[in-house]
Amino acid sequence: MNAVQVVENLKQRFPNEPEYIQAVSQVLGTIEEEYNKHPEFDKANLIERLCIPDRVIEFRVSWVDDKGNVRTNMGYRVQHNNVIGPYKGGLRFHQSVNLGILKFLAFEQTFKNSLTTLPMGGAKGGSDFSPRGKSDAEVMRFCQAFMSELYRHIGADVDVPAGDIGVGGREVAYMFGMYKKLTHEWSGILTGKGIQFGGSLIRPEATGYGNVYFLVNMLNTRGIDIKGKTVLVSGSGNVAQYTIEKCIELGAKVVTCSDSDGYIYDPDGITREKLDYIMELKNIERGRIREYAEKYNVKYVEGAKPWFEKADIALPSATQNEINEEAAKALVANGVIAVSEGANMPTTPEAIKIFQDAKILYSPGKAANAGGVAVSGLEMSQNSERLSWSREEVDAKLHSIMNNIHENCVKYGTEPDGYINYVKGANIAGFLKVAKAMMAQGIV
Numbered sequence: 001m002n003a004v005q006v007v008e009n010l011k012q013r014f015p016n017e018p019e020y021i022q023a024v025s026q027v028l029g030t031i032e033e034e035y036n037k038h039p040e041f042d043k044a045n046l047i048e049r050l051c052i053p054d055r056v057i058e059f060r061v062s063w064v065d066d067k068g069n070v071r072t073n074m075g076y077r078v079q080h081n082n083v084i085g086p087y088k089g090g091l092r093f094h095q096s097v098n099l100g101i102l103k104f105l106a107f108e109q110t111f112k113n114s115l116t117t118l119p120m121g122g123a124k125g126g127s128d129f130s131p132r133g134k135s136d137a138e139v140m141r142f143c144q145a146f147m148s149e150l151y152r153h154i155g156a157d158v159d160v161p162a163g164d165i166g167v168g169g170r171e172v173a174y175m176f177g178m179y180k181k182l183t184h185e186w187s188g189i190l191t192g193k194g195i196q197f198g199g200s201l202i203r204p205e206a207t208g209y210g211n212v213y214f215l216v217n218m219l220n221t222r223g224i225d226i227k228g229k230t231v232l233v234s235g236s237g238n239v240a241q242y243t244i245e246k247c248i249e250l251g252a253k254v255v256t257c258s259d260s261d262g263y264i265y266d267p268d269g270i271t272r273e274k275l276d277y278i279m280e281l282k283n284i285e286r287g288r289i290r291e292y293a294e295k296y297n298v299k300y301v302e303g304a305k306p307w308f309e310k311a312d313i314a315l316p317s318a319t320q321n322e323i324n325e326e327a328a329k330a331l332v333a334n335g336v337i338a339v340s341e342g343a344n345m346p347t348t349p350e351a352i353k354i355f356q357d358a359k360i361l362y363s364p365g366k367a368a369n370a371g372g373v374a375v376s377g378l379e380m381s382q383n384s385e386r387l388s389w390s391r392e393e394v395d396a397k398l399h400s401i402m403n404n405i406h407e408n409c410v411k412y413g414t415e416p417d418g419y420i421n422y423v424k425g426a427n428i429a430g431f432l433k434v435a436k437a438m439m440a441q442g443i444v
């Protein structure tokens, strides 16, 4: 396999999907050497079969807004690869959603899910519908309309969606209700469900907590304690909130968080009480982060990202490509020691190179944020056995999965000078399991 050639070929076949090409290119660049140790892979053209999704489902979603206008959005499900288990991955509702973005997310999900050690394939879906500014009734009607098409393509042993940007407990519940109505059966076809109807304890917390567990593992490799460290977080949604919660619990000081309008900088750190306010503001009032700055009289920077503030650790938890080369240079110049990705692909390739050249601890999302989908996998297990596990039980399993992913990154990513290349480690470990399963299952 020649990674550059494969990527060039994909670029020509899918010219308008830059994020997909970026994600593929990042993985192929790091697995090329390992892949070429297995001539049987090339003979089976494994790489093209692994990069191109098994199936893409695209549909129109029609719904009625509160004023009686009939609206349309696009709906998608990218079923990327199911060799190691049913398709699994979130749904994103955001105006920026397009096929290329979902293809990148589904591709990444395949490797991430493989790393969790649980039997889950990779998928992603969503819509260019944005819940922002919509009433609960509009969100409900949209979710019902979306599910009225998606339900034919999913199933507890087929494809199990969950949340992502713009899809939280409210949206999952509306979609679940509609699935039940359409099929006349209760089935664990979504994860991130409410605790009263088959959801798992710790699923809301899992991505943020998991990222901090992974970060602590990385810091341990250099004998550094998270306690007392200053942390930059971006985003203020699900992942950001529970990242902040775990950082506070472990004695770190989080000084920023953000939304798509701007960021706040709180030099005293976000306390438990202030985090409760953020949760209320974002999850219930559905307000803007600017209101935090007004309430606590701290700095708010409109239209900017937090990466130019001084800190020890950065935990991007908003969206893709939110740390560019300039931001990475500023982070390194300000003495950052670790960057761990809560979001999917938040760091551009140029920025990754800057972190790696500076030899700072840097972990890609497919390793660091795998805790969310891992606990989704545990939710599926609990649904199958008709049981619910305690908070402590799920948290202990999450912790152990994150430790295991870290160990695998060290195993496959340690370079001759001792530097751990977590990108390489995660990609090779995730890839090998999927590749071996594909080889075993023949050309299908």
Ligand SMILES: NC(=O)C1=CN([C@@H]2O[C@H](COP(=O)(O)OP(=O)(O)OC[C@H]3O[C@@H](n4cnc5c(N)ncnc54)[C@H](O)[C@@H]3O)[C@@H](O)[C@H]2O)C=CC1
Binding pocket: 163, 164, 165, 166, 167, 168, 207, 235, 236, 237, 238, 239, 240, 258, 259, 260, 261, 317, 318, 319, 320, 342, 343, 344, 369, 370, 372, 373
């Ligand atoms: N929810 C989960 O379990 C998992 C989420 N992720 C990733 O974590 C990231 C955040 O997801 P969630 O917290 O679930 O979503 P969310 O919808 O709860 O929060 C998203 C946050 O990012 C901000 N944001 C979104 N688009 C932005 C943009 N273009 N510029 C600046 N800020 C923007 C929003 O204002 C919000 O604060 C995404 O990259 C998602 O793919 C990864 C693994 C699991």
Ligand SMILES: O=C(O)CCC(=O)C(=O)O
Binding pocket: 088, 089, 090, 091, 109, 112, 160, 161, 162, 163, 164, 191, 344, 369, 370, 372, 373, 374, 376
């Ligand atoms: O919990 C899940 O199935 C999906 C999580 C997700 O979308 C992700 O890991 O990016």
